[in-house]
Amino acid sequence: MTPPCAEALPKAGAHETGGGACDKGAPPLIELVDVTKTFHMGGLATTVLHGVSLRVRPGDFIALTGSSGSGKSTLLYIMGLLEQPTTGTYRFGGRAVQGLDDDGLSGLRNRAMGFVFQNFFLIPYATALENVMLPGTYGDRPGADLCDRARFLLDKVGLADRMHHVPSRLSGGQQQRVALARALLNEPAILLADEPTGQLDSATSRSILSLFSRINEEGTTIVVVTHNAETAACAHTRLEMCDGLLRDGTRHNAGIGPDSGPDVLRPDNRRNGASTYSAPPEDSSPSGGRGVPA
């Protein structure tokens, strides 16, 4: 058994995460440095993220928890390139994404990311198979290839016999399985889930969570936002958000060296010191490490 990465990295800087399938030597898939997010609504500025630094390594399974309004969803959507940070840097696969235009961002979402939402967000008039194939609309893969892949995924999530049903004829759990298959269509590097079990009963939740675990074991990185303890327990790393700052949920102070030397990820200690961590020198990986599928 592979030990948890975090424990193998006693001087974890920025939130180092890791789980069973985590490749501790690999460069981070996602690297957030001092990310803030401020929303402007009717002239009123509301800061939701106060400077979050986080590294997600390939193979991680992270649960982001926290009370509502703590900024965990916003963090997830920033990771998913659906929102832009106000300040701070975001590198995906070693590449800074701030320089990308809309086509670049949407292409990256299409190829490298899979999304699962609390409300499933299935197209109501399309069958399960068509819903799973939907991301293919915005890519270049041939139709037959997409169809084969979609059938394979529906079979994998246990809906082989429901392929041609529209969402209204599927239960909530089945709908979320369709959404999960859809997220996996383009073999994403990372799966981002926003309260995936929020609308499901506990038995159904458990079956969805076991699917998540299986997908993670097969190598897909997962970040899941939840306030369900059972869901969070499934993840290998649990990070807690509080008032726009990250707090380690499982490993209080473990591997945190306040004086771990000069580093790009050195915390900006004007704010809550618990929210940012410095990284050990050996960890400041060069850009362009493990590339994302391009």
Added chain:
Amino acid sequence: MKPIRLCRIAVQSLRAVVAHWTSSLFIMCGIGLGIASLTIILASLEGAGRYATWLARQFGPTSINVTSGGPETEALKRPPLTVTWDDRRRIESLMPGVRYAAPLLMSDRPVLRYGAKRYTAGVLCGVTEDHGGTWGWYLDQGRDFTAEDVTGRAGVCFLGSIPAGALFGSESPIGRMVLVDDVPFVVIGVLSHLGMAGGDVQFDDRVTVPVTTMVERFNLNRDLLTQLRVTFAAATTPEQMREHEAALRLLLRDLHGLKADAPDDFQLFTMQAIIDFVNLLQGGVSVFLGIVGVTALVAGGFAQANLFYLTVSERRGEIGLRKALGASDHDILLQFLFEAVLLASSGAVLGLVIGIGCARLLASFDVMRVALSPSVFLWGFVAAICVSLASSLRPARKAARQQPAAALKGLS
């Protein structure tokens, strides 16, 4: 962008249009009604234009019609008769290039009777032989008047299509005897149907008899005529026609003994005058109808813009999802524009069907003439798609620029 991606987005648009069929239907109707009114307008203008051309050709490029009464008497239902049989003789003998001057005498509202049926026709006309060749108006059934009919003051007549229908229905009137103001006539022909001419002139509501018979049986003035049709040799050029027209005017003024400062007591009509008149009328009407049609279409466009805005806010979740799955702003914009084009095309088809149906219906009641040419379809389509794209561009851009996270996070 690769064609395959365009096709896939177009398929998504089609599915969305079908899935949101109620709002699609409303948008289609909005566009469709605009196109329908435009179709009716174009069809009626086209019909009027063709009719004018037909009328002018019927009239013949080498004929001049002389009508009794000066321009100031035009408002009168029946102007005083000023053209005479003597004028006819003089024109035929004095003017070079004249083939013939055909007389026409008209009187109002003859009462026709056939058995127990009774019908009051619009007008009784007296003409000479070869009605078809002279007036460019041939018979549907029966035979034309001969020189013998005219010289022998034969009791024969043609019926226009309206009195023929009123008295005989679907059976043939040929050989039957009708009473025209109590004078018996044998029907020898039925005039071809011309249809509505505009205003209160109904060409088809007439009975035509030899002019000699008419003068004698109805005891009319033996000198006066309503009209003279002066026809020149077929090879006469338009320039020569203008000269003939001027010469004819001088001759008639001389024959009528008009002083230099007196106005004409007759009017001359040429094919060119008819075309000019119709063009003038049509031009004014075209502008008016054009404004009405375009207004209807623009109103449809506003309705579509409004409904499209609603659609975009209703489908925020879908837009957010598509962006999460990798749709770029362009993809979303294209999807909505495709939807607009689809709605516009189907709206145009709907509008054309409604428009053509209404135009046919109006034509069948003789309210107006319609003609449908491919240009009607082309313009209908082009107009619908332009209006639709113009009105959906802003909502589609709004959709494309929408921030996905808000819609996806919210419990929409």
